[in-house]
Amino acid sequence: MATFRQRALDEAASHQTKRFYAEEGPVSSYFGQNVLDVDKMREYMSENAYNAVLASVKFGAKLDRSLADEIADGIKKWAIGMGATHYTHLFQPLTDSTAEKHEAFVSVKDGIAFEKFKGTALVQQEPDASSFPNGGLRNTFEARGYSAWDPSSPVFVMDGTLCIPSVFVSYTGDALDTKVPHLKSLSALSDAATSVARLFDEGVNAVKVNLGIEQEYFLVDESLYNARPDLMLSGRTVIGHTSAKDQQLEDHYFGAIPSRVSSFMKDFETEAYKLGILLQTRHNEVAPNQFECAPMFCDATKAIDQNMMLMIIMQKVAEKHHLKVIFHEKPFDGVNGSGKHCNWSVVTDTGVNLLSPGKTPTKNLQFLSFYACVLRAVYKHNYLLMTSAATLSNSYRLGGGEAPPAVMSVFSGSTLYGIFESIMHMGDAKVSAASQESIKIVNSLPEIFPDNTDRNRTSPFAFTGNRFEFRAVGSSQNVASAAYVLNCIVAESLNEFRAYVDALEMAGEDRSSAVMAVVRRFITESKDIMFEGNGYSKEWEIEAEGRGLRAVRNVPEAYEVYHEKQTVDLFSKLGVLSPTEVEARFEILNETYVKKLQIEARIIGDMCLNHVIPAAVRYQNILIENIKGIKEIFGEGYIQFCSAEVETLKKISTYINNVSEYVDQLVEVRKKANRIADISERAKVYSKDVKDMMDKVRIGADNLEMLIDDEMWPLPKYRELLFF
Numbered sequence: 001m002a003t004f005r006q007r008a009l010d011e012a013a014s015h016q017t018k019r020f021y022a023e024e025g026p027v028s029s030y031f032g033q034n035v036l037d038v039d040k041m042r043e044y045m046s047e048n049a050y051n052a053v054l055a056s057v058k059f060g061a062k063l064d065r066s067l068a069d070e071i072a073d074g075i076k077k078w079a080i081g082m083g084a085t086h087y088t089h090l091f092q093p094l095t096d097s098t099a100e101k102h103e104a105f106v107s108v109k110d111g112i113a114f115e116k117f118k119g120t121a122l123v124q125q126e127p128d129a130s131s132f133p134n135g136g137l138r139n140t141f142e143a144r145g146y147s148a149w150d151p152s153s154p155v156f157v158m159d160g161t162l163c164i165p166s167v168f169v170s171y172t173g174d175a176l177d178t179k180v181p182h183l184k185s186l187s188a189l190s191d192a193a194t195s196v197a198r199l200f201d202e203g204v205n206a207v208k209v210n211l212g213i214e215q216e217y218f219l220v221d222e223s224l225y226n227a228r229p230d231l232m233l234s235g236r237t238v239i240g241h242t243s244a245k246d247q248q249l250e251d252h253y254f255g256a257i258p259s260r261v262s263s264f265m266k267d268f269e270t271e272a273y274k275l276g277i278l279l280q281t282r283h284n285e286v287a288p289n290q291f292e293c294a295p296m297f298c299d300a301t302k303a304i305d306q307n308m309m310l311m312i313i314m315q316k317v318a319e320k321h322h323l324k325v326i327f328h329e330k331p332f333d334g335v336n337g338s339g340k341h342c343n344w345s346v347v348t349d350t351g352v353n354l355l356s357p358g359k360t361p362t363k364n365l366q367f368l369s370f371y372a373c374v375l376r377a378v379y380k381h382n383y384l385l386m387t388s389a390a391t392l393s394n395s396y397r398l399g400g401g402e403a404p405p406a407v408m409s410v411f412s413g414s415t416l417y418g419i420f421e422s423i424m425h426m427g428d429a430k431v432s433a434a435s436q437e438s439i440k441i442v443n444s445l446p447e448i449f450p451d452n453t454d455r456n457r458t459s460p461f462a463f464t465g466n467r468f469e470f471r472a473v474g475s476s477q478n479v480a481s482a483a484y485v486l487n488c489i490v491a492e493s494l495n496e497f498r499a500y501v502d503a504l505e506m507a508g509e510d511r512s513s514a515v516m517a518v519v520r521r522f523i524t525e526s527k528d529i530m531f532e533g534n535g536y537s538k539e540w541e542i543e544a545e546g547r548g549l550r551a552v553r554n555v556p557e558a559y560e561v562y563h564e565k566q567t568v569d570l571f572s573k574l575g576v577l578s579p580t581e582v583e584a585r586f587e588i589l590n591e592t593y594v595k596k597l598q599i600e601a602r603i604i605g606d607m608c609l610n611h612v613i614p615a616a617v618r619y620q621n622i623l624i625e626n627i628k629g630i631k632e633i634f635g636e637g638y639i640q641f642c643s644a645e646v647e648t649l650k651k652i653s654t655y656i657n658n659v660s661e662y663v664d665q666l667v668e669v670r671k672k673a674n675r676i677a678d679i680s681e682r683a684k685v686y687s688k689d690v691k692d693m694m695d696k697v698r699i700g701a702d703n704l705e706m707l708i709d710d711e712m713w714p715l716p717k718y719r720e721l722l723f724f
Helices: 003-014 047-059 065-081 119-123 179-197 222-226 229-234 259-274 300-320 361-380 382-387 414-424 436-444 480-506 511-525 538-546 555-563 565-574 579-641 643-674 679-707
Strands: 086-090 102-104 106-109 112-115 145-149 155-158 161-170 207-221 279-284 290-295 323-326 340-348 461-463 468-470
Touching (some): 065 161, 086 145, 119 145, 222 323, 229 579, 259 279, 259 290, 382 480
Antiparallel strands (some): 086 102, 145 161, 155 161, 207 323, 279 290
């Protein structure tokens, strides 16, 4: 066997099961110990300072800068007591990851060292960060960018550094991250949802979004991972023949967790618990070496921040176990990819889940109102919402008969769907409080428990009893990029709902009748987005097209939705993104797509030229010598004794030529695409011409893998990567 691959396999076999972060006692004894929550702050601050932070955390009040030094000093004392030597503003640039720049607490004056942390350092920093994607919002020579503390997420200590969750904006105030638009979208949604909720309860003052983010991922042995340049550089295998056994028996799904994996899971859970991340679920997923963890629902900002931290924790802990965590949506061809199921709900400050049906007519009507608004929002902006989850890596997964299809639809379950059908087919007569037809429907709406609605795994946006589950988001994505889109479209729908109800009331309708009339209108307008069947089927593709629902078939083409007036107006009128900021995101999305696909194209070329073809030529020479030897022994009739060798030699020679030729063509296609100045047009050429040529290269390389002597193949194979 090739030395490099054999060494990797030997090292992988030597890696043993071990715990590194085990804690004594129950989880409750150390849960949140590395987090400075508002309760702990009371110990380190005066009452005024504590109340200022509490008001900011609970009610979004602006922090009084006159108290900043006192607040910072209290935080510093806690952090140093936890072993922190540095601090950092932790922000989320437009890269789907996090960023941090560490500053030391220690300072020296007159030769005496002491720890210093001023309020200005807590509240705001200038990290430069000029090299992050900005979509033209600033030039490289205009490096100034500001990070500012987001008090809605608690500070914490990790690896000896005080981490301060922050936003990141340009010198001119433009959002350079995913968090700013997310926070603005939450505010817009709260205002809109509160207005509608007050139709039923005047005591509602605010509405928040709760999120539960399920995280899927693959594990690969570190040694095997390091022997695969494609996994190391792009997160996925750009070549590799499928294993004879993969997921077809479905025996991995929910199976017994392997001991080595279980130890890893327990360790990263321990570290997550210390940061207050309440993980509730762990299990094997469908594909071999694919797993999932899921936390409890919590406030959306906290959920997103914790998910980003969880990904970091998992990667760091995996190193101790000689494992690599792969968050790429489709690291292996032929088996299921990974996503993040985002469970989304809206809850009032009085504790009422607005997506949970109640037993009384009033609460039924409230539920119907909010459900109808979400339904209409998803219908009106279905292409934008699906595009919010569209990236290069996720494009390998979506629409592949293993994950949500590439076209948006909403699954409601038979109980709700039947009720909506009844509402849509009510008579055209005016609805009034005395109308038995309308009141009967509202009164008869049953209380819907979670098990009253089936789970349609083929639906990208499914109602699951008291929340919606958005399943299209990719496993490597920052959920904020999809969440703020969802928040915005629902906020717009809620604002329109309230306006229609107010207009009907002004025209003389009573409130219940007016609400029911708008519910019916919204559901009727949105009926084409409702689908209860198999989203993977070809029939649905045809039907969806007939309904006018656009599928995301090509990612750069889908990004054009950000140029549509409806999209720009949506973000602008809600104050979430300016037209300039929308355009910047359009540029960044296309630029990121091109760069990532360019990396993959270079990798597949390098691997074929430096690994695949040399191995094929070596085996080709062995076959040639074998055939020569048989001919020397048997003379002219030799062919009958080596026909298999000759046929194999012909196939190998053909594939070598094909791969070499296609790699050359791939280089030329890339060069041609790179000459296109407009980034969106360049991305479209990459998505078609470059990807098509890569597919041709892969076919030849994968066929060679099946023909070349296993002992000579230089790269770990799928059966080794997926079954370590």
